[in-house]
Amino acid sequence: MSGAAQIINLDARQWPRDLGWSVLGYESDTIDFLTRYRSLGLAIVMLHGIAEHGGCTCRDARGCDQPGKHPLWKNYLDGEPRWDDMRAELDKSWRRNIALRLGDQPNGWRLIAIDVDGPDSLLEPVEREFGKLPPTLTERSGRGSHLVYRLPDGVDYPLNKAIAPGVEVKSLRGKITVPPSMHVNGHRRRWTNPIMPAVLP
Numbered sequence: 123m124s125g126a127a128q129i130i131n132l133d134a135r136q137w138p139r140d141l142g143w144s145v146l147g148y149e150s151d152t153i154d155f156l157t158r159y160r161s162l163g164l165a166i167v168m169l170h171g172i173a174e175h176g177g178c179t180c181r182d183a184r185g186c187d188q189p190g191k192h193p194l195w196k197n198y199l200d201g202e203p204r205w206d207d208m209r210a211e212l213d214k215s216w217r218r219n220i221a222l223r224l225g226d227q228p229n230g231w232r233l234i235a236i237d238v239d240g241p242d243s244l245l246e247p248v249e250r251e252f253g254k255l256p257p258t259l260t261e262r263s264g265r266g267s268h269l270v271y272r273l274p275d276g277v278d279y280p281l282n283k284a285i286a287p288g289v290e291v292k293s294l295r296g297k298i299t300v301p302p303s304m305h306v307n308g309h310r311r312r313w314t315n316p317i318m319p320a321v322l323p
Protein backbone atom coordinates (compact mmCIF):
# COMPACT_ATOMS: atom_id res chain seq x y z
CA MET A 123 0.00 0.00 0.00
CA SER A 124 3.01 2.32 0.31
CA GLY A 125 2.64 5.50 -1.69
CA ALA A 126 -0.87 4.67 -2.83
CA ALA A 127 -3.90 6.58 -1.67
CA GLN A 128 -6.21 4.45 0.36
CA ILE A 129 -9.64 4.11 -1.13
CA ILE A 130 -12.45 3.93 1.39
CA ASN A 131 -15.88 2.87 0.28
CA LEU A 132 -18.26 5.16 2.09
CA ASP A 133 -21.62 3.72 2.82
CA ALA A 134 -24.11 6.58 2.73
CA ARG A 135 -26.23 4.89 5.37
CA GLN A 136 -23.38 5.21 7.86
CA TRP A 137 -22.99 8.94 7.42
CA PRO A 138 -23.92 10.96 10.47
CA ARG A 139 -27.55 11.86 10.23
CA ASP A 140 -26.97 15.22 11.85
CA LEU A 141 -24.37 16.31 9.30
CA GLY A 142 -26.43 19.42 8.65
CA TRP A 143 -26.00 20.59 12.20
CA SER A 144 -22.20 20.44 12.40
CA VAL A 145 -22.03 23.32 9.91
CA LEU A 146 -23.32 25.58 12.69
CA GLY A 147 -19.90 25.21 14.32
CA TYR A 148 -18.14 27.07 11.50
CA GLU A 149 -17.85 30.82 11.79
CA SER A 150 -19.46 32.77 9.00
CA ASP A 151 -21.44 35.92 8.27
CA THR A 152 -25.06 36.62 9.13
CA ILE A 153 -26.45 35.85 5.67
CA ASP A 154 -24.77 32.46 5.72
CA PHE A 155 -26.10 31.66 9.19
CA LEU A 156 -29.62 32.74 8.14
CA THR A 157 -29.39 30.28 5.24
CA ARG A 158 -28.25 27.50 7.58
CA TYR A 159 -31.04 28.14 10.11
CA ARG A 160 -33.64 28.30 7.35
CA SER A 161 -32.45 25.04 5.77
CA LEU A 162 -32.62 23.37 9.19
CA GLY A 163 -36.23 24.51 9.55
CA LEU A 164 -35.71 26.91 12.45
CA ALA A 165 -37.67 30.09 13.23
CA ILE A 166 -35.58 33.25 13.03
CA VAL A 167 -36.11 36.70 14.51
CA MET A 168 -34.16 39.71 13.24
CA LEU A 169 -32.76 41.86 16.05
CA HIS A 170 -31.07 45.19 16.36
CA GLY A 171 -27.30 44.86 16.54
CA ILE A 172 -24.30 46.30 18.31
CA ALA A 173 -23.25 49.55 16.66
CA GLU A 174 -19.73 50.72 16.00
CA HIS A 175 -19.90 53.01 19.04
CA GLY A 176 -20.66 50.01 21.26
CA GLY A 177 -24.34 50.77 21.88
CA CYS A 178 -27.41 49.47 20.05
CA THR A 179 -28.21 50.04 16.36
CA CYS A 180 -31.65 51.27 17.47
CA ARG A 181 -32.63 54.92 17.93
CA ASP A 182 -31.69 54.83 21.63
CA ALA A 183 -28.09 53.90 20.72
CA ARG A 184 -25.98 53.99 23.88
CA GLY A 185 -29.08 54.59 25.97
CA CYS A 186 -30.67 51.26 24.93
CA ASP A 187 -31.19 48.91 27.88
CA GLN A 188 -31.15 45.76 25.67
CA PRO A 189 -28.37 46.53 23.18
CA GLY A 190 -28.39 44.12 20.23
CA LYS A 191 -31.08 41.96 21.82
CA HIS A 192 -34.49 43.32 20.83
CA PRO A 193 -36.49 42.51 17.68
CA LEU A 194 -36.59 44.77 14.64
CA TRP A 195 -40.23 43.92 13.98
CA LYS A 196 -42.99 43.99 16.59
CA ASN A 197 -44.94 41.12 14.99
CA TYR A 198 -42.07 38.64 15.24
CA LEU A 199 -44.23 36.06 17.01
CA ASP A 200 -46.80 35.96 14.20
CA GLY A 201 -44.72 34.01 11.69
CA GLU A 202 -41.57 33.79 9.65
CA PRO A 203 -40.10 36.94 8.12
CA ARG A 204 -39.72 37.01 4.34
CA TRP A 205 -36.23 36.29 3.08
CA ASP A 206 -36.19 39.54 1.07
CA ASP A 207 -37.05 41.57 4.16
CA MET A 208 -34.22 39.98 6.14
CA ARG A 209 -31.81 40.59 3.26
CA ALA A 210 -32.92 44.22 3.06
CA GLU A 211 -32.25 44.73 6.77
CA LEU A 212 -28.75 43.30 6.43
CA ASP A 213 -28.13 45.52 3.43
CA LYS A 214 -29.04 48.46 5.65
CA SER A 215 -26.69 47.24 8.37
CA TRP A 216 -24.58 44.08 8.45
CA ARG A 217 -24.46 44.59 12.21
CA ARG A 218 -27.99 43.23 12.75
CA ASN A 219 -28.17 40.36 15.23
CA ILE A 220 -30.45 37.34 14.97
CA ALA A 221 -32.38 35.20 17.43
CA LEU A 222 -34.01 31.80 17.40
CA ARG A 223 -37.72 32.02 18.24
CA LEU A 224 -38.61 29.16 20.56
CA GLY A 225 -41.83 27.18 20.46
CA ASP A 226 -43.26 25.70 17.25
CA GLN A 227 -40.70 25.52 14.44
CA PRO A 228 -41.20 25.44 10.66
CA ASN A 229 -39.69 21.91 10.70
CA GLY A 230 -42.43 20.72 13.07
CA TRP A 231 -40.31 20.57 16.19
CA ARG A 232 -41.17 22.24 19.48
CA LEU A 233 -38.11 23.93 20.95
CA ILE A 234 -37.23 25.31 24.35
CA ALA A 235 -33.91 26.61 25.67
CA ILE A 236 -32.18 26.51 29.01
CA ASP A 237 -30.50 29.86 29.61
CA VAL A 238 -27.53 29.60 31.98
CA ASP A 239 -26.34 32.99 33.16
CA GLY A 240 -22.89 31.93 34.40
CA PRO A 241 -20.72 28.80 34.63
CA ASP A 242 -22.00 25.27 33.90
CA SER A 243 -21.95 24.54 37.65
CA LEU A 244 -25.24 26.48 37.88
CA LEU A 245 -26.85 23.43 36.22
CA GLU A 246 -25.92 21.11 39.10
CA PRO A 247 -29.06 21.79 41.19
CA VAL A 248 -31.19 21.41 38.04
CA GLU A 249 -29.65 18.01 37.24
CA ARG A 250 -30.07 16.89 40.84
CA GLU A 251 -33.78 17.66 40.61
CA PHE A 252 -34.61 16.64 37.03
CA GLY A 253 -31.81 14.21 36.14
CA LYS A 254 -28.81 14.48 33.83
CA LEU A 255 -29.31 16.71 30.80
CA PRO A 256 -28.32 15.01 27.53
CA PRO A 257 -25.72 16.71 25.27
CA THR A 258 -27.49 19.03 22.87
CA LEU A 259 -27.12 22.05 20.61
CA THR A 260 -25.24 24.48 22.86
CA GLU A 261 -24.16 28.06 22.44
CA ARG A 262 -21.73 29.75 24.74
CA SER A 263 -21.14 33.46 25.09
CA GLY A 264 -18.51 35.12 27.27
CA ARG A 265 -20.67 34.80 30.33
CA GLY A 266 -23.13 31.95 30.04
CA SER A 267 -24.70 29.44 27.70
CA HIS A 268 -27.90 28.40 25.93
CA LEU A 269 -28.88 24.74 25.64
CA VAL A 270 -31.55 24.05 22.99
CA TYR A 271 -33.89 21.07 23.45
CA ARG A 272 -36.80 19.50 21.60
CA LEU A 273 -39.92 18.84 23.64
CA PRO A 274 -41.21 15.26 23.43
CA ASP A 275 -44.63 14.75 21.86
CA GLY A 276 -47.57 15.07 24.22
CA VAL A 277 -45.71 17.23 26.75
CA ASP A 278 -46.99 20.77 27.34
CA TYR A 279 -44.64 23.68 26.95
CA PRO A 280 -43.07 24.61 30.29
CA LEU A 281 -43.49 28.17 31.57
CA ASN A 282 -40.86 30.81 30.93
CA LYS A 283 -39.31 30.97 34.39
CA ALA A 284 -36.23 30.56 36.55
CA ILE A 285 -35.73 26.95 37.72
CA ALA A 286 -32.56 27.55 39.76
CA PRO A 287 -30.33 30.52 40.58
CA GLY A 288 -29.02 31.83 37.23
CA VAL A 289 -30.91 29.19 35.22
CA GLU A 290 -34.02 30.10 33.26
CA VAL A 291 -36.27 28.09 30.96
CA LYS A 292 -37.18 29.89 27.75
CA SER A 293 -40.22 28.42 26.10
CA LEU A 294 -43.24 29.47 24.03
CA ARG A 295 -43.00 33.16 23.03
CA GLY A 296 -39.36 33.18 24.14
CA LYS A 297 -36.23 33.66 22.04
CA ILE A 298 -32.48 33.34 22.37
CA THR A 299 -29.84 35.37 20.55
CA VAL A 300 -27.84 33.05 18.32
CA PRO A 301 -24.54 33.07 16.35
CA PRO A 302 -23.09 34.97 14.67
CA SER A 303 -24.73 37.74 16.74
CA MET A 304 -22.46 40.10 18.60
CA HIS A 305 -22.75 40.52 22.36
CA VAL A 306 -22.50 44.02 23.82
CA ASN A 307 -19.06 42.98 25.15
CA GLY A 308 -17.87 42.80 21.51
CA HIS A 309 -17.64 38.99 21.32
CA ARG A 310 -19.51 37.01 18.72
CA ARG A 311 -21.68 34.15 19.92
CA ARG A 312 -20.61 30.64 18.91
CA TRP A 313 -22.20 27.20 18.86
CA THR A 314 -19.77 25.25 21.02
CA ASN A 315 -21.69 22.00 20.53
CA PRO A 316 -23.12 22.14 17.00
CA ILE A 317 -25.32 19.02 17.06
CA MET A 318 -28.98 18.32 16.44
CA PRO A 319 -31.07 19.41 19.47
CA ALA A 320 -31.72 16.45 21.77
CA VAL A 321 -35.19 15.50 22.98
CA LEU A 322 -35.67 16.58 26.57
CA PRO A 323 -36.00 13.41 28.69
Ligand SMILES: [Zn+2]
Nearest residue numbers: 178180186189
Ligand atom coordinates in the same frame (compact mmCIF):
# COMPACT_ATOMS: atom_id res chain seq x y z
ZN1 LIG B 1 -31.70 49.00 21.11
